[in-house]
Amino acid sequence: MANSPHGGILKDLVARDEKISTELKEESHSLPDLVLTERQLCDLELITNGGFSPLEGFMNERDYESVVDNLRLADGVLFPIPVTLDVSRETVESLKIVSGTRITLRDPRDDEPLAIITVEDIYTPDLVKEAINVFGADDPAHPSVSYLRNRVQDLYVGGKVQAIQPPAHFDYVALRYTPSELRSHFKKLSWRKVVAFQTRNPMHRAHRELTVRAARQRQANVLIHPVVGLTKPGDVDHYTRVRVYEAIMAKYPNGMGHLALLPLAMRMAGPREAVWHAIIRKNYGATHFIVGRDHAGPGKNSQGKDFYGPYDAQDLVTQYHDELEIEMVPFQQMTYLPSTDEYQPVDEVPKGVQTLDISGTELRRRLRTGASIPDWFSYDAVVKVLRESYPPRNNQGFVLLLTGLHNSGKDAIAKALQVTLNQQGGRSVSLLLGETVRQELSSELGYSAEDRHLNAQRIAFVAAELTRAGAAVIAAPIAPYERSREAVKDIVQHSGGAGANFFLIHVATPLAHCEKTDRRGLYAKARRGEIKGFTGVDDVYETPEKADLTVDVTQQSISEIVHSIVLLLETNSLL
Numbered sequence: 141m142a143n144s145p146h147g148g149i150l151k152d153l154v155a156r157d158e159k160i161s162t163e164l165k166e167e168s169h170s171l172p173d174l175v176l177t178e179r180q181l182c183d184l185e186l187i188t189n190g191g192f193s194p195l196e197g198f199m200n201e202r203d204y205e206s207v208v209d210n211l212r213l214a215d216g217v218l219f220p221i222p223v224t225l226d227v228s229r230e231t232v233e234s235l236k237i238v239s240g241t242r243i244t245l246r247d248p249r250d251d252e253p254l255a256i257i258t259v260e261d262i263y264t265p266d267l268v269k270e271a272i273n274v275f276g277a278d279d280p281a282h283p284s285v286s287y288l289r290n291r292v293q294d295l296y297v298g299g300k301v302q303a304i305q306p307p308a309h310f311d312y313v314a315l316r317y318t319p320s321e322l323r324s325h326f327k328k329l330s331w332r333k334v335v336a337f338q339t340r341n342p343m344h345r346a347h348r349e350l351t352v353r354a355a356r357q358r359q360a361n362v363l364i365h366p367v368v369g370l371t372k373p374g375d376v377d378h379y380t381r382v383r384v385y386e387a388i389m390a391k392y393p394n395g396m397g398h399l400a401l402l403p404l405a406m407r408m409a410g411p412r413e414a415v416w417h418a419i420i421r422k423n424y425g426a427t428h429f430i431v432g433r434d435h436a437g438p439g440k441n442s443q444g445k446d447f448y449g450p451y452d453a454q455d456l457v458t459q460y461h462d463e464l465e466i467e468m469v470p471f472q473q474m475t476y477l478p479s480t481d482e483y484q485p486v487d488e489v490p491k492g493v494q495t496l497d498i499s500g501t502e503l504r505r506r507l508r509t510g511a512s513i514p515d516w517f518s519y520d521a522v523v524k525v526l527r528e529s530y531p532p533r534n535n536q537g538f539v540l541l542l543t544g545l546h547n548s549g550k551d552a553i554a555k556a557l558q559v560t561l562n563q564q565g566g567r568s569v570s571l572l573l574g575e576t577v578r579q580e581l582s583s584e585l586g587y588s589a590e591d592r593h594l595n596a597q598r599i600a601f602v603a604a605e606l607t608r609a610g611a612a613v614i615a616a617p618i619a620p621y622e623r624s625r626e627a628v629k630d631i632v633q634h635s636g637g638a639g640a641n642f643f644l645i646h647v648a649t650p651l652a653h654c655e656k657t658d659r660r661g662l663y664a665k666a667r668r669g670e671i672k673g674f675t676g677v678d679d680v681y682e683t684p685e686k687a688d689l690t691v692d693v694t695q696q697s698i699s700e701i702v703h704s705i706v707l708l709l710e711t712n713s714l715l
């Protein structure tokens with residue numbers, strides 16, 4: 141038997157409104173629109189599937205104030221986190237939003253109408269108070285406070301929603317359960333007691349041991365219920381994590397556990413978040429909920445201290461135990477005891493017994509360097525998934541941007557380097573010569589400052605895509621402007637993923653040599669005025685200020701230059 145929902149009734153609005161969804165969809169076309177933010181989309185999904193029961197919409201001012209002040213809705217029901225629809229003043233004015241207005245809420249990914257909100261009120265939130273009460277401090281080191289300060293719009297719009305359809309998902313569809321679906325699943329399996337485990341991180345042996353212990357203690361089954369909505373910036377992406385969870389599920393005793401994904405936008409609100417998580421799991425039918433050390437903690441504040449005490453979350457859940465009606469299973473941190481090859485909560489380890497742990501930072505270091513990750517810490521299948529997503533540097537892609545004058549030797553160096561890297565193997569090598577890019581990608585562009593900059597940005601886009609897939613990219617345009625070269629670096633480092641390794645190599649062959657040896661005669665034509673705005677003749681070449689390497693074909697042979705680039709890559713552990 142699944143636990144009863146918070147407030148007594150599961151507010152499955154999708155099921156409730158199914159009969160009128162065609163009419164609602166029809167009406168949605170004639171209403172003003174709001175395209176949701178990513179966070180609002182996650183919130184709406186949980187409002188409409190019942191995960192946030194007893195909510196039936198975004199909070200009005202009375203509920204919001206009451207939640208911020210007392211962790212309760214205006215009617216007194218426990219609810220610790222504001223769930224609000226923020227809208228800019230301009231939008232409120234341009235859409236003429238007033239009490240009673242009906243607005244279509246749209247999915248930002250595909251523009252589909254998901255729900256209609258009937259506006260109850262429009263109010264100005266006190267964001268400083270919200271930060272202090274809900275997150276503990278008005279400190280922008282907290283990701284949700286930073287979100288309040290930088291992303292949240294001026295006004296909140298409160299009102300109940302009617303569901304047109306749930307947001308569409310195309311990843312891990314079979315693992316996404318609504319509260320009703322999960323409840324049916326528990327019924328089908330005759331699970332009476334279910335311990336839910338919340339996580340936003342990859343799971344290893346310690347987590348498996350902890351959850352199995354919890355199940356044993358409470359004679360229950362285990363629901364692994366990871367968050368796949370928004371988590372803390374910098375977390376492991378949910379695709380990788382779900383593959384990890386799938387791998388670890390095979391390590392549970394047969395039939396003990398089940399994996400379901402939760403599309404929640406976390407707030408990292410520590411104690412309040414733990415109470416919220418418990419309510420959500422109750423709505424999904426769980427009877428027990430694990431709260432460990434530093435539950436939903438965001439890390440350090442701007443003074444370098446933890447935002448919350450390690451067991452503050454457990455204390456707050458205990459405080460509301462009676463009305464939560466889901467039993468907390470508190471856990472201390474698990475640690476490994478090599479002498480007996482087992483995990484135990486730290487507070488149960490006898491004095492003097494040796495323990496082992498691997499921190500998150502150490503794990504990331506081992507992934508980066510390819511160093512071994514011991515069996516006592518994780519499972520081969522889990523490590524394999526992580527290594528695929530976080531390859532060691534010698535498997536990561538990289539971009540070498542060779543910049544220099546026409547006929548500086550950059551093409552010859554690039555081609556020789558391509559051959560050298562091909563000889564070594566292990567990566568696909570892509571060559572983006574200036575001339576090739578001009579023919580294949582930028583044939584309509586000329587040589588104005590703007591066109592040259594755009595050309596560089598196109599090279600950056602292609603290079604970032606290739607390097608993200610693990611390729612070695614050698615790009616050799618003239619790239620005469622510092623701002624363009626900086627833009628290339630920026631684009632590669634921001635969208636190149638794990639392979640965001642970028643090196644600028646200045647081929648600094650003097651103009652006189654480039655000109656003297658130019659068999660194509662372009663400099664001669666430029667001198668005669670037959671080509672206008674030619675780099676080095678009547679257009680500027682800005683010498684790079686921060687090249688990773690400077691080479692010159694009048695001082696070194698092509699082989700020597702290639703070797704110096706190989707050494708640069710080797711020094712950076714890329715070869």
Ligand SMILES: Nc1ncnc2c1ncn2[C@@H]1O[C@H](COP(=O)(O)OS(=O)(=O)O)[C@@H](OP(=O)(O)O)[C@H]1O
Pocket residue numbers: 545546547551573574575578587591592593595596616617618619620662671672673674675679
């Ligand atoms: N006005 C002018 N200025 C500079 N270069 C010119 C110009 N007109 C044509 N070319 C020939 O175009 C080739 C490719 O230039 P790039 O795309 O590398 O230049 S840029 O980075 O956009 O500045 C470049 O060849 P490579 O140096 O061999 O790549 C030039 O020979």
